Amino acid sequence: MIELTGVTKRFDGKKQVTALNTVNLRIDKGEMVSLVGPSGSGKSTLLNLIGGLDKPSTGEIALDGTVLSGLSDDALTKLRRDKIGFIFQFFNLLPTLSCLENVALPLHLRGWKKAQIAERAHELLTLVGLGKRLEHLPEELSGGERQRVAIARALSVYPPILLADEPTGNLDSATGVEILGLIRDLHERLQTTVLIVTHDRSVAESCPRQIALKDGVVVQDRRV
């Protein structure tokens, strides 16, 4: 499903930083993988590259057979739109839109009809257990509820790949466990390929496969 070959990412600033150094990776369809490492290890960078949010300095990335490097920005966006759902640490919900509207956002961007959007959005929110709080604004929800909305949004078109960057990082431990459980549950039900970036060992260990990064290099790749 996801294949990285010789991927290197360098950041040119006042000092040149090599965030990733010749990474080779292969993730199969339906896997649930955690990317773990200390801050600065390059895990977020890796996630961004896979999600097409950024481009590698050298190397190739292929998603579901399609090589990313040759694609234009719009093509990349379309690919991302169809194949990837994002979950962020800070939720990144649009504060002025209601939960329903936030979830519906990607569908609107695709030009779906109103009736279809409404149906799907309701479906998704029920899926994450928030059937009742549809018209509320994000600021009226708790952290955990917000992340559920974000997850619902990420699932809007039932993408094959789900990328989560520190999904529990901004939640207390109890809520974090809940959310993690939700992700696992969805993974089993929908057979989505899930990639979770985390610095938390316990989160990492809840995934069947754990890839450890340090200083831009894969140091460990084990299955449990």
Place this chain on the structure above:
Amino acid sequence: MILLRLISWQYVRKHLLRSLLTIAGIVLGVAVFVGMHTANQSVLTAFTNTVDRIAGATQLQITAGEAGFAEEILERVQAAPEVRVAVPVIEAVATPETRAKGNLLILAVDMTGDRSLREYALEDGDDSFIEDPLVFLAQPDSIMITREFAAENGLRANDALTLRSMDGPKRFVVRGIMKSSGLTSAFGGNLAIMDVYAAQKVFGRGRRFDRIDLAVQEGLRPEEVGKRLEQMLGAGYQVESPSSRGKQFESLSSVYGMLANITSLFALFIGMFIIYNSFAIAVTQRRSEIGILRALGATRGQIQVLFLAESAVGGLIGAGLGAGLGVLIARGMAGSLGNLLGEIYGVAQKAEEVSSDPRLLAGAVALGLVTSLVAAWIPARNAARVDPVQALQKGKFQLLTAGENRTRRVLAFVFLALVALSLVYGEGRLIFYGGYFLSIFAGVLLVPTLGLWLARGLRPLLKAIRPVEGALAADSLIQSPRRTSGAVAALALSVSLIVALGGMTQAAYASIEEWLRIALNPDMYLSPSQNLTDRSFRFPAAFAEEVVKLPGVRRTQLVRTVRVPVDGEPVMVVSLEVASIRKEVRLPVVSGDGDRMYGEAAAGRGVIVSDNFALQHRRKAGEMLRLNTPEGPLELPILGTVVDYSDQKGSILLDRTVYQKYWKDDSVNVVRMYLEEGVTVAQMRDRVAAQVGDRYKYFVFTNEDLRSYILKITDQWFGLTYIQIAVAVLVSILGIVNTLTVSITDRRRELGVLQAVGGLRMQIRGTIWLEAVTIGAIGLVLGWVFGAVALYYALETSARDLSGMRLEYTYPFRMALVLIPVILGSSFLSALGPAETAVRGSLVEALEYE
């Protein structure tokens, strides 16, 4: 100082474009100010220099209106003990039949005595011929030209020169060539000297002079001598210094100057908004920076000074650039202004040097500086009030606090109440204009509230158009009124200006066209000059007498217009055959008995004045009007006021017989002709040519010609207002671009999320575009409303202070509608650049942006 370099400069460098846009308003305002005033000054200076040069050592000049006075006065003046030298002068404008362009000003003086007042440096010819004053005087066709004129036309001593005057072409012989001097540079060399008595004959002045130039005895003060002479000569004579000759010129020049002030102040005002806006945003964005500074020990005062200093530097740079730009555009403006004003004087006035007064430049720079300081004052104060603890916490930007908003609303309503009061009690100029400014302030204070309401109202519409892009665009506006209210205010003010000027222009046009229809209804006109406003050429009475008798003429009217000082201002006296006019023209009556006033005026028992005269000079029907004439003072009652647009300063309608009696002048400026049924203008034109064509020079104008001529002048005048409009719109667009640039930065995360969840570039652009167009729409709507108020004030100002024209209040709906595509279109255009910036940004940074 160090702070400026370390902190401010970093910020400016990072947001270079935005900083430049911020001061752009100042640049424009100062440029317009400097440009228009420099042009104005240069032309006026050139004119004054010309007057001075022609005047020479003359300290006083005696005139009696435009018609001149009898020769005998000269001896009386010369006999006065206070007078050292007194010489007679006749001035005439003639058209040379040479390849030179433009008219020639002929200064006719007493060649036996004028040297004591003016220096003519005479050039010796190349041949052995010596200039011979005796021959010059003995032969009335003698003329002395400048070296410049001689060179331009290939003339030498004893060459012939034909000049066209009121009585037809005259042949002159060049008997002297003046060396280049201060005198000859007047009018760029288009100046000629001849003997005054010869001029009387050549120009048909009879035994009259146009004026007497004199110098007083040493040790005496000219002003005092002038007063004594006025007493000695009696009413009807003016004794003034040469510089006051430029009064008419100056009054036109001052109107132009006022326009310049209005335009530039407006631009600066809007520029002030943009700066306020920018700084308000900057303060919010730099909260953490401020927090750090305060935590490190900077005092409140230092923070405030820092921001003020930033603004001051920006203001200085902007004003400096603006001044430079202004000097550049002054050249262009001086040219057109010189032509416009020169039409009045008869000979074009070129501003040879366009030099800027250093005081003007200094003043403009100071103005720019003050504007930027005033604009940044409140934001700087807010910056100083930032709490360091709060600032260092990460969190959302400050919204416009509810409390602040309330204060604004309250203040706005207080102002509005005051405005209402001023309208009820507003006779005095101070109260009236005070109300004007308060209304502007009130409007500005209400912009955030009104803008917010409108944005909320528009949200459903925008959502319906594009669910995501539209809703987010509206939300962007709703969430940060502080960011957008500045741009909206600037735009609203500009639109209101356009509406006001548009409404005024429309009303003025309508009024003038109506007047043209009523008053200018003869079939054709005969004028001695191609330039209808040039009154230096006149028909002798004999010409009119011949034309009147031609077959096919149903009626003729002879018009003589002359400027006479009333209350120190040159007012146009229009003398015509009132009884005849009455049968063809019915000017709309403003006050007085319509039937009776014409009858009485025709009998010479009173005058009729124009409405704008009555307004500007504060006279009413029933009052006595006193005019100083060469034959003594003339007091006549004002029989009534009518609508007449003959002159901006007002006109007085007088029967021709009264004019002839008191000014001893039967020349004619224009012959109005009504033709019999079946006779065409072409036919009459031929008949006139057959009758007088060989002896007189005249020009024929049809009714159409005259109307289009007058409308053309009206256009030219209003053309100046379009400059103002362009400036205003330009400044507003800058405001929108500025706002959007900030908005994109604020919305970075949001836009990043949009892209992350699948928003295409076009969709990202779309939300920016929609935001811009929404700002435009809000500004437009508010502008329409403000414009309605501004129109009222503009009409009042025009009536009271500009021209005395009382115009009807008509809201320019069509123009308002035309503004829709203009404003929305330019708003869209202003969004193009920022939208590109938005889609080019790094997604990763956007998403992690805090």
Place this chain on the structure above:
Amino acid sequence: MSKWVWLLAAGVLWGPDAFGQDARQIVEESQRRHRSQSQQYEGVLEVYDAKGGKNEKRWQYARTGSYGQSKSVLRFVAPPLVKGVALLVHNHPDRASDQWMWTPELNRDRRIALQDRSTRFFGTDFSFEDLEERDVEQSDYRLLGEQVVGGQACYQVEAVPRKTRVSQYARTVIWVRKDILLPVQFEMYVKTELVKRMVHRRVEQVQGVWSTLELEMQDLKKKTRTVLKTEKLKYNVTLPEERFTLQALRRGE
């Protein structure tokens, strides 16, 4: 008409020491001798500019009346461009003279105003003031000494105009020939600068009266000079009073 006019009036030979050193008396006496009741002549005027170019005019001149109260008429006869232009002067003992100019092409006269007297007379080196007759009373005189001028012994007299007289000159120095008591040289000063000099080049007796037949006025600043030659000089001719009026001027007599 002018100083030089009364100079042209003849004088009587006097013995060298016929009077005392009194300056005023010298001037008075020289005037008295060279008076006549009337005279007329034809004049030739040559004006030389600074480069030496020459411009010539001719006129007819007639004068009547006692000194200081005389009237004179001058009418140009050549060249054609100025033919017919005439000047009429009425002199008064106690005040400035009245002067009019007549131009046939314009068919009108004009008065020449008092203030204009310092202007040059039609391009010559004479000013209008120089053409006036002034009574002895209008100046104060001082004898400076004696000098030889043009081979003749002369009294040197300084004349300073009194306040009642408006003049462009601060002072004038006159050289009067001791033998015939005829002034033969004048030097005019404006403030302290010498600006003009008038020299009588040729003197002869006409009808028993010593008269100057050639006279040169030099403008020392402009470096120009004007030469006046007299022809057909006659004294004591019958000249009707009426000829010296404006009406006569206008009729072209």
